[in-house]
Amino acid sequence: xxxxxxxxxPFAVTVDLVVLTVRRHALCALAVRRGxxxxxxxxxxxxxxxxxxEDLAQxxxxxxxxxxxxxxxxxxVPVQDNGAHLEQLATYGDPKRDPRMRVVSVxxxxxAPDLPAPRAGxxxxxxxxxxxxxxxxxxxxxxxxxxxxxxxxxxxQILSDGVERARSKIEYSSLAxxxxxxxxxxxxxxxxYEAVWxxxxxxxxxxxxxxxxxxxxxxxxxxTTRQGGRPAQLFRAGGATLLNPPMLRPEV
Amino acid sequence: xxxxxxxxxPFAVTVDLVVLTVRRHALCALAVRRGxxxxxxxxxxxxxxxxxxEDLAQxxxxxxxxxxxxxxxxxxVPVQDNGAHLEQLATYGDPKRDPRMRVVSVxxxxxAPDLPAPRAGxxxxxxxxxxxxxxxxxxxxxxxxxxxxxxxxxxxQILSDGVERARSKIEYSSLAxxxxxxxxxxxxxxxxYEAVWxxxxxxxxxxxxxxxxxxxxxxxxxxTTRQGGRPAQLFRAGGATLLNPPMLRPEV
DNA sequence: GATCATAGTCGTCTGCCTGACGATAAACAC
DNA sequence: GTGTTTATCGTCAGGCAGACGACTATGATC
Numbered sequence: 001x002x003x004x005x006x007x008x009x010p011f012a013v014t015v016d017l018v019v020l021t022v023r024r025h026a027l028c029a030l031a032v033r034r035g036x037x038x039x040x041x042x043x044x045x046x047x048x049x050x051x052x053x054e055d056l057a058q059x060x061x062x063x064x065x066x067x068x069x070x071x072x073x074x075x076x077v078p079v080q081d082n083g084a085h086l087e088q089l090a091t092y093g094d095p096k097r098d099p100r101m102r103v104v105s106v107x108x109x110x111x112a113p114d115l116p117a118p119r120a121g122x123x124x125x126x127x128x129x130x131x132x133x134x135x136x137x138x139x140x141x142x143x144x145x146x147x148x149x150x151x152x153x154x155x156x157q158i159l160s161d162g163v164e165r166a167r168s169k170i171e172y173s174s175l176a177x178x179x180x181x182x183x184x185x186x187x188x189x190x191x192x193y194e195a196v197w198x199x200x201x202x203x204x205x206x207x208x209x210x211x212x213x214x215x216x217x218x219x220x221x222x223x224t225t226r227q228g229g230r231p232a233q234l235f236r237a238g239g240a241t242l243l244n245p246p247m248l249r250p251e252v
Numbered sequence: 253x254x255x256x257x258x259x260x261x262p263f264a265v266t267v268d269l270v271v272l273t274v275r276r277h278a279l280c281a282l283a284v285r286r287g288x289x290x291x292x293x294x295x296x297x298x299x300x301x302x303x304x305x306e307d308l309a310q311x312x313x314x315x316x317x318x319x320x321x322x323x324x325x326x327x328x329v330p331v332q333d334n335g336a337h338l339e340q341l342a343t344y345g346d347p348k349r350d351p352r353m354r355v356v357s358v359x360x361x362x363x364a365p366d367l368p369a370p371r372a373g374x375x376x377x378x379x380x381x382x383x384x385x386x387x388x389x390x391x392x393x394x395x396x397x398x399x400x401x402x403x404x405x406x407x408x409q410i411l412s413d414g415v416e417r418a419r420s421k422i423e424y425s426s427l428a429x430x431x432x433x434x435x436x437x438x439x440x441x442x443x444x445y446e447a448v449w450x451x452x453x454x455x456x457x458x459x460x461x462x463x464x465x466x467x468x469x470x471x472x473x474x475x476t477t478r479q480g481g482r483p484a485q486l487f488r489a490g491g492a493t494l495l496n497p498p499m500l501r502p503e504v
Numbered sequence: 505g506a507t508c509a510t511a512g513t514c515g516t517c518t519g520c521c522t523g524a525c526g527a528t529a530a531a532c533a534c
Numbered sequence: 535g536t537g538t539t540t541a542t543c544g545t546c547a548g549g550c551a552g553a554c555g556a557c558t559a560t561g562a563t564c
Contacts, residue, residue, distance in 0.1 A: 007301075010262035055346050092308075095304070095306065104308070204555095207513065225561080228562095229509085230560050232512055438542090480538090483531060484540075485541085
């Protein structure tokens with residue numbers, strides 16, 4: 001580490017997290033309230049500095065665990081337990097994105113099943129799940145009529161990019177199961193697609209598609225009526241990670 | 253900029269470039285020979301430090317211009333002139349990826365038409381277009397029987413990720429035209445797909461597909477026989493950026 | 505307990521797209 | 535002219551998606 005530090009400008013490197021889940025038929029993201037300037041009191045994406053001896057993915061996994069208690073699971077293993085999916089999203093490095101200093105943020109995208117209330121260092125009032133729609137309507141009014149300030153820094157852009165990544169990725173991969181509990185029904189999976197895409201899907205065609213794609217879903221043998229109506233078969237995520245042909249997002 | 257520098261570990265931030273082109277029916281990448289340790293004499297991807305007042309995309313465009321003379325064009329404008337396509341690829345930040353110090357590299361992917369010989373600060377012997385296949389067969393032997401050392405740092409991984417991005421992106425976008433000169437024939441575009449994917453495509457079905465996708469190709473009215481055989485119609489890239497339905501990469 | 509509402513599951517039909525491949529056209533080399 | 539090369543048009547069969555009808559099995563309501 002003996003190197004001339006004047007040979008390059010020093011940067012701070014952070015990881016920011018877009019943590020998405022589906023709650024009450026809506027796509028939601030984890031937001032934390034900033035306790036200090038800049039943007040004090042505003043909502044922001046969770047994140048923090050990368051430590052000196054830490055890989056970027058490790059830093060993101062550590063932040064995710066600190067904020068939600070979620071463990072990340074091995075990407076080589078199919079989505080099964082309550083672990084979350086975590087992947088790198090993009091890196092944001094505008095010289096003025098943080099007024100204090102030059103910060104480069106490596107944003108990550110996490111997809112998680114519906115969780116108990118979030119915790120932000122033990123202080124629940126400073127962390128919440130908010131619908132993506134609400135977080136992105138900058139300067140508008142939230143679901144309960146409360147005025148909503150735009151997200152801090154460039155986090156609206158990051159969140160928007162993360163949502164778009166999730167929307168496109170569930171088309172051609174089995175990632176939508178990362179939003180589901182370990183066992184789920186076809187209808188629950190369909191409601192995930194409907195929440196993420198914001199559209200209604202035909203239950204019959206959806207059922208044909210997902211049960212007809214080899215390796216996507218594995219029946220567990222059980223059934224459930226937790227959604228009401230006729231009992232539905234329970235499934236686990238199968239080994240397939242890529243859907244070919246993909247699920248098609250309806251036009252417009 | 254007055255902030256306690258001990259509050260976070262300092263990083264060096266670089267941009268590395270995966271510059272791809274198609275030459276003689278092969279997918280090629282730009283490589284530069286390292287003039288100093290570590291990995292002195294080995295081939296590497298072009299890149300350099302991000303300056304203190306520079307955005308990441310600006311830094312990548314500057315490096316690309318320095319290495320190839322290529323200008324980048326506005327992503328909002330369809331691919332038309334000799335400008336290259338440039339997009340962020342991913343960020344690599346393993347603590348040990350550079351033995352000198354903690355370096356986080358924001359890799360970018362550039363796609364360019366076939367170019368005159370590269371220049372690396374005026375020294376042509378230290379920059380070359382090499383086939384991707386050759387660069388990635390670590391420790392093997394190149395096309396002319398010369399022993400090939402693996403790329404420096406984690407650049408083999410970066411190149412591999414960039415190639416995979418290009419391969420998948422030409423499926424559902426019109427990006428393959430970024431490999432072509434401003435005017436090109438359907439056959440030339442097909443040879444781009446064949447080189448990038450490493451497969452043979454049926455000329456008749458390919459012709460039907462690309463000419464039948466609205467907004468993909470715009471006929472210029474001219475024809476050319478530069479490929480031999482019957483004269484072919486010349487096209488420009490149309491305004492469409494997304495192909496729906498996509499070009500399908502043949503199985504296996 | 506009959507009826508209703510809800511959700512799940514199986515089928516059918518039609519149109520579009522793709523892959524395989526035949527046929528023709530227009531240049532150049534000899 | 536003959537052969538070679540490349541471009542372009544056409545045909546046909548199979549697969550898949552969208553639209554939608556029909557039936558099933560639960561709980562809720564009267």
